[in-house]
Amino acid sequence: MRPDVVIIGAGIAGLSSAVWLAEAGLKVSVFEASDVPGGRARSWVDPVMADSVDIGPHILINKYANMCALLERLGTADQVLWQTEELLVVFDRGRSIRFKVGGLPAPLHYLRNLPRILPSVPLRHLLSNTRLAWNTLRSSAPELMRLDDRSGREHLERCGVSDFFIDWFWASAAIAMLAVPVERCSAASLMRLLGQALGHNDIAFGMPKVGLSDLYAWPAIDFIRRHGGDVQFGCAVDGLLRGQGRITGVRLNDGAEVEAPAVVLAVQPTAIAALLPETHALAQTARRFQPSPYISCYLWFDRPITTTRFWARPWCPERFNTDFYNLSNIRPATRSAALIASNIIWSQRVEHLSDAAIIEATRREIAEFAPQAQRAVLLSASVHRIPMAIAAAFPGTETARPRTAVEPGLWLAGDWVDSGLPYCMESATRSGALAAEAVLAACGVHRALALPPPKPGGLGRWLRSGGPGEDF
Template sequence: MNNKRVIIIGGGIAGLTSACHLIDAGLDVTLFEAAPKLGGRSYSFKHEKSGDIIDNGQHIMMGCYEETIKLLKKIGSFDKLSIQNELRVVFVSRDSQEHYLHAKSSHYPLNLAKSIFNYNALTLKEKIRVVDLFVDLMTIEEEDILDLSVEDWLKKEHQNENAMKDFWEILAIGTLNSRIKDASAAVFVNILKRMFLDGNEATKIILSEAGLSDLFAIPAKRYIEEKGGNVLTSERVLSVSVNNSSFERIVTSKRVISDAEFLVSAVPLYALSRIMDNNNSFKKIHSTMQYSPILSVNIWLKANVFKEKFYGLLNSKIHWLFNHKSYITLVTSAAFNLVEKSENQIINEIISELSDYFPVFSHDNMLSYKIIKEKRATFIPNSESIMLRLNMINEYDNIFIAGDWTEPFLPSTIETAVISGRKAAERIMEKYSNS
């Protein structure tokens, strides 16, 4: 292969993944990132007051993130992951009771069924219905439930209110960052299959021991540059001119490029609609896309009173607590109400809620706090946007679209971004080897 030029727009996980694959294939890669930092919605920074490196929001990964794991091995970051030996989550209810979801032995899938029978937030009847639904998953086709919300589907599958609140809701909100009335059942079913129908490894929860930038962006940049690629930050792509079905010119905030053969767009849909403002199909999908916020409250502690590495909170405005020893991170998904409030209101509400669930924690134990509001953290995988994204036709010969919104049956996650970035690179390599 001679060195054909590829331009990648966007230095989030999708763009960086594409760049790593394309540089491996011997293409001449230049990536433009508008922000001064790489990583997009997955990044970390130094908290000046404590000196700790904190994430813009705690990211949970799972054993079923197969492509993310491959990418991290490629860029030399795999060792920074902490992978559970077996699925184990401690859920806490408002009365401070702990409920364990723990798939103890290695005899899959019996251990999963057993973990549900031992999960004491549900009655025996509810447990049987939950296990039944997991068994039924094997025969449910996503295409058959395209128009159902998660809530409608769970009702149809005879899950009662308590099973929804104390089991399904926390699972759905954690994986989809959406309320069960908003998200599509098809995406939820696809995720459940990936997490629970693919062996023990897939069910394990994975956290990063390093900050997100040290896990993804920094080693990916090093990987690309060591192989001769260019990664340019603080350079926004302003427009892409298209003639017939090919792009001709790319205008950035610093230059005009007209000698590239291929283009990968790895930006969110709202950004792509601005760059390619004459494309009506992107505009149409954009009009159906809704976004969901995530609120992260980091609290530095005088004394750490939490035993577990993380907890799920049932029926709470806090969904997860992550224990980083000197500080904790409290995560609220689909935090529509909370993100609109002032920092003072938020910290008061969060602390009062935390003390209800963990009476060992009191306000006096707080040294300082840092609130991070990500208002457009993820898109909502609703039925309407799936239909349009399913019919998204790539009208271009040399433009390839990546990003966490491009896989219709997957939610907005790191794994989806990695898959989309790898697929865009493979389409280019295929085209290239046929030309």
């Protein structure tokens, strides 16, 4: 039957859009080129250890309003373990620094961490961030976007931040949140993150207690099918149909044509060129977005090695991993005494190494934090090489992010779309809801589906200059 909407891609953005459109009563057909759903946030069963493993461990934030709303709708919100007792543990030069939030209005809530930080960072280097924080708290979103023409390091140096603190903190923040070195990331992207961090004293990290596909992808597919929609795998789209000045459907790779009055393009930017003419404005925009690759490692041990669920290390190009997850303390169904997952972000520097070399280096870095790992027996290990974590947040890309509406009959969804958020799962989820809103509006149905980006509070709310689009 002819669908009301065709959605290309069964990742977070595509499935988010499909869920809201199916619930609104539209007949949705989702076409996914691969054999499994989830895109860049998917999971599968490890063939050796039979545990559910993700393409790479992902973390959620309690400010992900759209992602949390989607999980509530799918009935899986209780499958996220929220780390509320502390924000995170940073392992730096043999010392564990445990960061906590709360207790004072934002941004003063970070003061409680001073006794923990000062042994590693002299006070003068912390104070070198004063002008940066003041300027960011006073800036509206449009003002921050004007920083998109410079790198993060360039902006930090202009604001007087010391080289020591840039290398100790900001280099790690850029890699962890933007997957790009601070020398190459957009200052606009980095400062938007700072504005959010300074504006909330209740941030918490959440870790899925099940594989990502079981958290949202398969439940979303079940939801779509129960509402009369369809999701097909191994079904690539290789072109769009046009007629009477608008998009009228899609052409599948087997030559079949599927007509539909609305098409949502929910694929990563590197896949756009195959679907649009080379001269199309969106195809030209998509070429500006380059992938940031990463490598994820999963190591199974024969004994417990730490009670900590999640820890990170300051960024250093000579080291491998940046963040580690003790899944045995997060997912009760793991089949070994300890399952540790980790991420090597901006992984070009180690891409030439064999899996065995990466596993050995990862085990060594785990043992630096948890020495028991060196004495434990390694039961199994796997290495996942992912060409694209997110789009690289280079200078100029923040203001180049495309809008939801492309042309009549065609809408766009994905974490790289202009969602008002950094590249992340929440951006993908919100973009899917924005696309669903736009499709419904074209049908004459006006419904608010996308929840707004979080609005920083505390002292920053009073300091910002305000005006249209003041949210970060």
